[in-house]
Amino acid sequence: MIMENLKGACIIGQSGGPSSVINASALGAMQAAFKAYDITHVYGASHGIKGVLNDELYDLEVEDPSELELLRYTPSSALGSCRYKLKNWEDDDSEYFRILEIFKKYDIRYFFYNGGNDSMDTCNKISKFMLKEGYACRIMGIPKTIDNDLFGTDHCPGYGSAAKYIATSCMEIYHDAHVYDTGTVVVIEIMGRNAGWLTAASAIAASKGCGPDFIYLPEVPFNMDEFLAKVDEMYKKTGKCMIAVSEGLKDKDGKYISEYGSNLASQTDAFGHAQLGGTASTLANIIKMSLGIKKIRAIEFSLLQRCAAHCASDTDIRESYMAGAAAVEAAISGMTDKMVGFERSYENGKYKCNIKLLPLDIVANAEKKVPDSYITEDKTGLTKEFLDYAMPLIQGESALPMEDGVPRFAHLKKQLASK
């Protein structure tokens, strides 16, 4: 197939939850776009698709290249992000026509959208709408999610860095929690509403002898009695117990464990709203009450697991950059309506990450969970197969530049484009 050249401007947008490396993907896309003969101007959308709808595009051509280079190591979304779901155009096409209007205004012929499941849904809808309207443009999704739950790709940019942070932090907490000869229980809560990939990363720490005794993923229905029995046994045997749990743990009836707290006591605020603790603090309270263990600590990695750029994986940074650049290169070569994905291969036993392209509509809204073969038979650990999968993704350390003893992150001008 001989593709005609398509000349015009491009928009790069970031969407969904932050990660340590989404800006590395943005940088990859920007630098490829700057180089591309067919791309006449490079814009960044302020807060993802909201910036397109609001006619708030940053002129990325006025940015200092050396500041842009720092995006490789700067966490969160430098252009701003959003959680914004477009309606189906069958129900309401006004936003789609608004996007088309902006595309025409700036002569946008390339649209690169960087995000997770919901963002690929947005990307897919826009792509299909532009096809339907016969507006010539190329639309590519760039994957990003610490949750690692995008369908069709071996893994997702962002996961390796979050996994490295989680494994490292678990090892450090293990050392801390084992310092006294008195009993200690630690419950660590890790992100993941439906998929347990992040929590599974704590198994890397366990494989080094400094990790959780038990790991609970949302893929497995949670049984409180079995859980308490396991903690009790380990605590009686060793005086310690370290547990990693996904925030999204549910029992067999689909009830979140974090909701168990409201059964235990009348924990309501001044307005009568139930005050739900997190999953870890709920479990810590239940352990305290049921097993009479006094020294117990609930720890949430909270936002840091998705923004701790100082502990990013170099492999993840490089692959994220590559995903951004590949999206632009594929679009220039004529591809559209695709998401960049990863496929792994091994050359002489050495891990290699290759680019593949996936149709946007098979990716949008699909969700990849941790497969059974990665979960041990007793459902409280991860198999060697999982470790073989995860280990290559966390290799290498970030070359994040430091200034005055703290990270030197990018400072962009973010100058709005006018037309």
Place this chain on the structure above:
Amino acid sequence: MIMENLKGACIIGQSGGPSSVINASALGAMQAAFKAYDITHVYGASHGIKGVLNDELYDLEVEDPSELELLRYTPSSALGSCRYKLKNWEDDDSEYFRILEIFKKYDIRYFFYNGGNDSMDTCNKISKFMLKEGYACRIMGIPKTIDNDLFGTDHCPGYGSAAKYIATSCMEIYHDAHVYDTGTVVVIEIMGRNAGWLTAASAIAASKGCGPDFIYLPEVPFNMDEFLAKVDEMYKKTGKCMIAVSEGLKDKDGKYISEYGSNLASQTDAFGHAQLGGTASTLANIIKMSLGIKKIRAIEFSLLQRCAAHCASDTDIRESYMAGAAAVEAAISGMTDKMVGFERSYENGKYKCNIKLLPLDIVANAEKKVPDSYITEDKTGLTKEFLDYAMPLIQGESALPMEDGVPRFAHLKKQLASK
């Protein structure tokens, strides 16, 4: 004064809360002790003074030197720690005579105790008892506390690394919390019951434009109305507010802010015990209820701020090592009954850390708080004088060796000595 040589074995003990660098001090002491002609054998106390009382000493001479070298980068207390307060010997001298018995059994003539306020109290009591009993030995305290609240020393080993972790993490959370164009409030809780040094470190992030808007230290009585007014004003102006608070915040009547939660609602567990949230989650709840702000997140740095060795300060590592080595060298040269302290000087504007020795009894149980001159007039920030004080302590990054993408911490044999 000409000192007679004192030949005999030594014990190195670790006590109190973990830090990222207490093992660097232990390594400094061990390596100096191995080299010292007068020190006939090097023991480590298992779990601090408890190991002495229980006759559980590790034979450090059988350890692999390359594993010991990794102690420089390994967090928490590799020999085990304790929180154990000796009685005054006037009330009960049985434990002191037990310690003397163990000292005699192993021919201990050198005792090095590494810890914070309470540990210096232990060290001081043992020192004075041995003097009283006329048992020839030399007893030295090696400072350690992330809290930075030891009296008489410019700063404490452990503080620089914790401060670096806190500043770095605040900068990263700032990026995460500013990613959406929707309102967000973040309350970060940092350790420090009585002294605000750790919370103050968040001002380093603020000085880089990526830190908390307001910082609340336990040195300043907390006023809830003024706090809410400030948050409200900032949120209305910018749609964001980031706040750093010490866990030990108290109001003017001495009531902990974390206890405010129990007034707001009947938060009791199944046994009727009040469930106190942390300071950050209590404040987050109060902001939610009083100001009607929905998106608010309470984050606790929890254990990681004292054990995140991957983010340690190289300056802190080097100084901690130096403190351990200096304690041994001073003892060999005839000193006893002292704690090693730090004094800073500037040579051509360049920070330099010098060793000084302080009498144990002036250090024990004294507490150093953040001085008024370090706190801004409005009491919600830190002055340039504080930044000038703190910045040199966080310089340089740890050379922590990595293996398989995660830290390679020390694995000691911990073989019990028998005699």
